Amino acid sequence: MSLFSNLSSLADKTLAGEESVFVLTDRNVEKALSPLWEESAILGGAKRMVVEAGEESKDISTLASVWEWLSRSGATRGSVMVNVGGGMVTDLGLFAASTFKRGMRRIVNLPTTLLGMVDAAIGGKGGINVGGLKNEAGVFNPAVERITDTAPLLTLPREELLSGYGEMLKSGLIASPYLYTRLTRDIELYLENPQRLSRDVEETVRIKEDIVARDPFEKGERKALNFGHTVGHAIESLLMERGKGVPHGIAVAHGLLVEIILSHTVLGFPSAELYPYSEMLKEWFPRLPLGCKDTDPLLDIMTHDKKNRATSGLINFTLLREAGRFEIDCELEREEVATALDIYRDLTAAL
Amino acid sequence: MSLFSNLSSLADKTLAGEESVFVLTDRNVEKALSPLWEESAILGGAKRMVVEAGEESKDISTLASVWEWLSRSGATRGSVMVNVGGGMVTDLGLFAASTFKRGMRRIVNLPTTLLGMVDAAIGGKGGINVGGLKNEAGVFNPAVERITDTAPLLTLPREELLSGYGEMLKSGLIASPYLYTRLTRDIELYLENPQRLSRDVEETVRIKEDIVARDPFEKGERKALNFGHTVGHAIESLLMERGKGVPHGIAVAHGLLVEIILSHTVLGFPSAELYPYSEMLKEWFPRLPLGCKDTDPLLDIMTHDKKNRATSGLINFTLLREAGRFEIDCELEREEVATALDIYRDLTAAL
Numbered sequence: 001m002s003l004f005s006n007l008s009s010l011a012d013k014t015l016a017g018e019e020s021v022f023v024l025t026d027r028n029v030e031k032a033l034s035p036l037w038e039e040s041a042i043l044g045g046a047k048r049m050v051v052e053a054g055e056e057s058k059d060i061s062t063l064a065s066v067w068e069w070l071s072r073s074g075a076t077r078g079s080v081m082v083n084v085g086g087g088m089v090t091d092l093g094l095f096a097a098s099t100f101k102r103g104m105r106r107i108v109n110l111p112t113t114l115l116g117m118v119d120a121a122i123g124g125k126g127g128i129n130v131g132g133l134k135n136e137a138g139v140f141n142p143a144v145e146r147i148t149d150t151a152p153l154l155t156l157p158r159e160e161l162l163s164g165y166g167e168m169l170k171s172g173l174i175a176s177p178y179l180y181t182r183l184t185r186d187i188e189l190y191l192e193n194p195q196r197l198s199r200d201v202e203e204t205v206r207i208k209e210d211i212v213a214r215d216p217f218e219k220g221e222r223k224a225l226n227f228g229h230t231v232g233h234a235i236e237s238l239l240m241e242r243g244k245g246v247p248h249g250i251a252v253a254h255g256l257l258v259e260i261i262l263s264h265t266v267l268g269f270p271s272a273e274l275y276p277y278s279e280m281l282k283e284w285f286p287r288l289p290l291g292c293k294d295t296d297p298l299l300d301i302m303t304h305d306k307k308n309r310a311t312s313g314l315i316n317f318t319l320l321r322e323a324g325r326f327e328i329d330c331e332l333e334r335e336e337v338a339t340a341l342d343i344y345r346d347l348t349a350a351l
Numbered sequence: 352m353s354l355f356s357n358l359s360s361l362a363d364k365t366l367a368g369e370e371s372v373f374v375l376t377d378r379n380v381e382k383a384l385s386p387l388w389e390e391s392a393i394l395g396g397a398k399r400m401v402v403e404a405g406e407e408s409k410d411i412s413t414l415a416s417v418w419e420w421l422s423r424s425g426a427t428r429g430s431v432m433v434n435v436g437g438g439m440v441t442d443l444g445l446f447a448a449s450t451f452k453r454g455m456r457r458i459v460n461l462p463t464t465l466l467g468m469v470d471a472a473i474g475g476k477g478g479i480n481v482g483g484l485k486n487e488a489g490v491f492n493p494a495v496e497r498i499t500d501t502a503p504l505l506t507l508p509r510e511e512l513l514s515g516y517g518e519m520l521k522s523g524l525i526a527s528p529y530l531y532t533r534l535t536r537d538i539e540l541y542l543e544n545p546q547r548l549s550r551d552v553e554e555t556v557r558i559k560e561d562i563v564a565r566d567p568f569e570k571g572e573r574k575a576l577n578f579g580h581t582v583g584h585a586i587e588s589l590l591m592e593r594g595k596g597v598p599h600g601i602a603v604a605h606g607l608l609v610e611i612i613l614s615h616t617v618l619g620f621p622s623a624e625l626y627p628y629s630e631m632l633k634e635w636f637p638r639l640p641l642g643c644k645d646t647d648p649l650l651d652i653m654t655h656d657k658k659n660r661a662t663s664g665l666i667n668f669t670l671l672r673e674a675g676r677f678e679i680d681c682e683l684e685r686e687e688v689a690t691a692l693d694i695y696r697d698l699t700a701a702l
């Protein structure tokens with residue numbers, strides 16, 4: 001029994017009978033999961049394209065090379081695409097496969113990171129970055145399938161685990177106070193034994209899938225999933241511009257604190273729950289290089305987020321009344337957000 | 352009253368109240384329709400991107416530049432994209448807009464060629480060519496809207512009119528014997544007064560829209576629209592490879608004759624209707640540079656068409672029992688198709 005036995009049989013069962021299978025992965029994942037290619041007859045026997053690891057591959061030229069590879073390798077509309085990797089691979093592969101010959105019949109995500117398992121690989125969003133803007137081109141494809149097993153988590157560095165952890169914290173905050181409490185209380189245990197996250201991963205997936213099923217095209221309730229992301233995305237973009245890229249879910253974990261502060265000031269989110277979060281963030285998550293002079297650039301990025309209407313100048317948030325009770329479309333003035341960023345810096349400064 | 356008065360008011364009415372409008376067009380169309388930009392307040396006032404004319408612009412790098420232009424120009428999901436042009440512009444623009452920020456709210460095709468009016472701009476298909484293969488990447492987007500007026504037909508060279516005419520002949524053959532009869536009988540009149548085609552354009556559009564509505568994702572009945580196209584596409588691809596590109600609908604008009612011959616030999620399509628078609632084709636359509644030695648290359652291309660299953664070696668056709676009665680999924684051996692190509696050459700040789 002190798003680490004990947006369970007995953008291999010799961011994959012072979014899901015893909016049983018498929019004769020035309022195409023696998024997209026990246027160089028790091030291909031190596032970290034090398035036993036998988038031996039153990040799974042179908043994944044090992046499939047045609048495989050390996051792209052460079054890293055967000056840089058989520059671009060137009062890599063998208064073009066995936067289309068060209070599928071075309072050259074004889075993929076048809078009836079073929080199956082399996083995206084094996086983190087969010088970069090599943091986003092890129094879902095977009096490429098959803099548009100190859102106007103859409104392949106089966107598209108399967110096999111997430112290998114915690115962030116992928118709980119977020120990127122579910123919900124049917126695929127896309128690439130254009131002109132430095134994240135997911136500026138892409139598709140919604142709710143028909144995407146998923147194969148999840150926590151074994152690959154043992155191959156990840158801690159930073160990658162924390163990135164997924166940030167999204168799990170968000171899911172708990174918007175929909176399950178119990179999940180949220182377990183995650184904040186047991187973070188040390190989980191980071192040391194990530195396979196123990198299985199049950200919580202399943203719950204996080206169910207939370208997202210339920211919300212997505214009720215609102216597949218992000219008309220309303222799905223905006224709940226953006227909690228922590230208005231600020232999180234802005235932090236991520238700003239640091240990326242400066243060449244100090246930070247994993248998505250770590251930016252989100254920091255964004256969550258800012259938006260919990262806003263939830264407190266705007267909707268009365270209980271302060272008793274604010275401090276445990278900021279303590280956990282300080283103890284376990286990396287500190288980010290953000291100072292007072294970054295407030296304006298962050299606010300500028302938030303104002304241009306694709307979830308905002310172009311003209312109002314207000315910034316759109318999902319906020320919480322308490323853990324498990326969210327409110328979408330809270331439109332705030334820049335000043336209110338600037339104040340929350342000040343409080344965030346005070347709370348996280350005493351490291 | 353200019354030639355484009357009616358089209359201008361139609362556009363302004365359709366787009367009334369829209370504040371964020373983006374127009375994609377090509378250099379030839381921008382010039383040929385120059386009064387339109389003066390007369391339509393909304394189209395004239397919109398942000399406009401002008402790409403080079405010609406099939407070469409339906410490629411990855413132009414797609415990327417459309418995404419970048421939308422992004423730079425402040426387009427949001429709530430903006431409207433209006434594609435003003437022939438099939439290249441509407442295919443490219445529909446794909447770009449359907450994927451920009453994962454899909455713009457309103458996408459409107461304003462076809463300026465006969466082929467666009469009756470075929471390319473309706474039915475929700477968008478796409479680009481990849482690695483020399485037509486529409487290898489793209490989307491189905493049934494929500495696309497349409498503004499049609501025949502005035503732009505007066506700006507077209509005859510070859511462009513004939514290209515649209517080929518698709519209209521097909522629609523008549525699969526669904527309306529009366530339309531088919533009018534088009535074959537009155538071709539001279541129509542080519543000299545293309546605005547008289549209005550009623551027939553509407554009927555052709557309705558035929559396609561009805562079929563697409565019943566089968567938006569090409570699971571069955573929509574394959575009727577492929578009549579003439581298995582051979583037509585192969586002719587188009589072969590001649591393009593040789594640098595002797597031919598307009599799509601002219602290749603289809605020739606493909607129709609080959610597939611009418613197959614309909615006769617396989618399903619008993621009446622020979623009395625075969626000869627009038629071949630006579631009309633010879634008299635009005637350009638002859639194509641195809642000889643005996645082209646049979647094998649054409650068959651090879653057909654075998655790899657995306658509508659065929661990868662493994663059978665058979666070639667998939669839609670054929671006719673008589674005008675208005677089609678049969679999808681007729682799978683034929685290469686030899687049967689080779690024979691039809693021989694007969695086609697005999698029928699069209701005596702020019």
